[in-house]
Amino acid sequence: MLSIIPFIHQLFTDTIHEGDIVVDATLGNGHDSLVLSKLVGDNGKVFAFDIQQEAIDQAKQRFSENNRHNIYTFLKGHELATDILDEHTIDEIDGAIFNLGYLPGSDQQITTTETTTIQAIERLLDRLKSGGHIGIVIYPGHPEGRQEKEAVMDYLRNLSSKIADVAKYEMVNRSERAPFAVVIQKK
Amino acid sequence: MLSIIPFIHQLFTDTIHEGDIVVDATLGNGHDSLVLSKLVGDNGKVFAFDIQQEAIDQAKQRFSENNRHNIYTFLKGHELATDILDEHTIDEIDGAIFNLGYLPGSDQQITTTETTTIQAIERLLDRLKSGGHIGIVIYPGHPEGRQEKEAVMDYLRNLSSKIADVAKYEMVNRSERAPFAVVIQKK
Numbered sequence: 001m002l003s004i005i006p007f008i009h010q011l012f013t014d015t016i017h018e019g020d021i022v023v024d025a026t027l028g029n030g031h032d033s034l035v036l037s038k039l040v041g042d043n044g045k046v047f048a049f050d051i052q053q054e055a056i057d058q059a060k061q062r063f064s065e066n067n068r069h070n071i072y073t074f075l076k077g078h079e080l081a082t083d084i085l086d087e088h089t090i091d092e093i094d095g096a097i098f099n100l101g102y103l104p105g106s107d108q109q110i111t112t113t114e115t116t117t118i119q120a121i122e123r124l125l126d127r128l129k130s131g132g133h134i135g136i137v138i139y140p141g142h143p144e145g146r147q148e149k150e151a152v153m154d155y156l157r158n159l160s161s162k163i164a165d166v167a168k169y170e171m172v173n174r175s176e177r178a179p180f181a182v183v184i185q186k187k
Numbered sequence: 188m189l190s191i192i193p194f195i196h197q198l199f200t201d202t203i204h205e206g207d208i209v210v211d212a213t214l215g216n217g218h219d220s221l222v223l224s225k226l227v228g229d230n231g232k233v234f235a236f237d238i239q240q241e242a243i244d245q246a247k248q249r250f251s252e253n254n255r256h257n258i259y260t261f262l263k264g265h266e267l268a269t270d271i272l273d274e275h276t277i278d279e280i281d282g283a284i285f286n287l288g289y290l291p292g293s294d295q296q297i298t299t300t301e302t303t304t305i306q307a308i309e310r311l312l313d314r315l316k317s318g319g320h321i322g323i324v325i326y327p328g329h330p331e332g333r334q335e336k337e338a339v340m341d342y343l344r345n346l347s348s349k350i351a352d353v354a355k356y357e358m359v360n361r362s363e364r365a366p367f368a369v370v371i372q373k374k
Contacts, residue, residue: 001320001352001372133188159360165188166359172369173346173353182359185188 008135020094024048025078030059078120101139114151134184195322207281211235212265217246265307288326301338321371
């Protein structure tokens, strides 16, 4: 059975194609961008965002070691991702990934937060092509994460099914604080 | 994005092989058995259970039309499935499916119920090979279904993670009464 992050990666393996343009809304250690980079290939592009220079530096090192040259990193919050897409005259994206919470191994005081996370989802969903997916991994294991989970799930429960389908994939016989995945598919 | 029943069928497409022995715990109209029958092929076997003769008759007609000869139907509740396996000297199964609720298009008074459903899950899990899956579609849209959902989910939440992993796949921006899927993978 797929665990949470492999479930989201499988989604993108099944739906992202050579030449696609995708957004990694939470670059972090760069693992997700690396997966996306290989899926979109040399003709595709990954736009990746993080608010920590430490994350950008580490991730760039990883991309260099893996000889990936199609990932564009930005020291910006993901709520500003669509502004960056505008600057690159990109009207439509093929997919986006969010891996919420804090940078693994770093200062746990710096986390994604509900207001900007929901803004980012709304704005990227607006740019998502019809049939495209946004995958989100949510971590209710820390206090800010629980608050963010409640707010994001409340937003998603109320998202009109005319705009998108939303599915949740979670482990049942684990702590309520275990991470889980959400997939949004635009109509 | 996969909806609920296709999600379960995809699970079996990914994990069931030619020659496998599987159980359809809720034959119903026979759709699931037909899918399983094709996956296990002529060297495999599907053992299918239903408490309604009407379901068995309709399903057999469907199997005949589809030229499937590896599905063995039994007019028995699924809590007795392991007794039937014993009679056929089958110690181990490769997978099982439950599609709970009532027979589509029939008397909605006859539904699966929590006590026998949980008994059936427990007994079939005991026969499941290591790494094998049980897929369950749960329907909280009718009163007995809501009660069954609560009891089954309570049982699954408390299932030791040493015995099995349990995942839930559900639509988020739908009614709380919408069907959802659960997957159990034996350790």
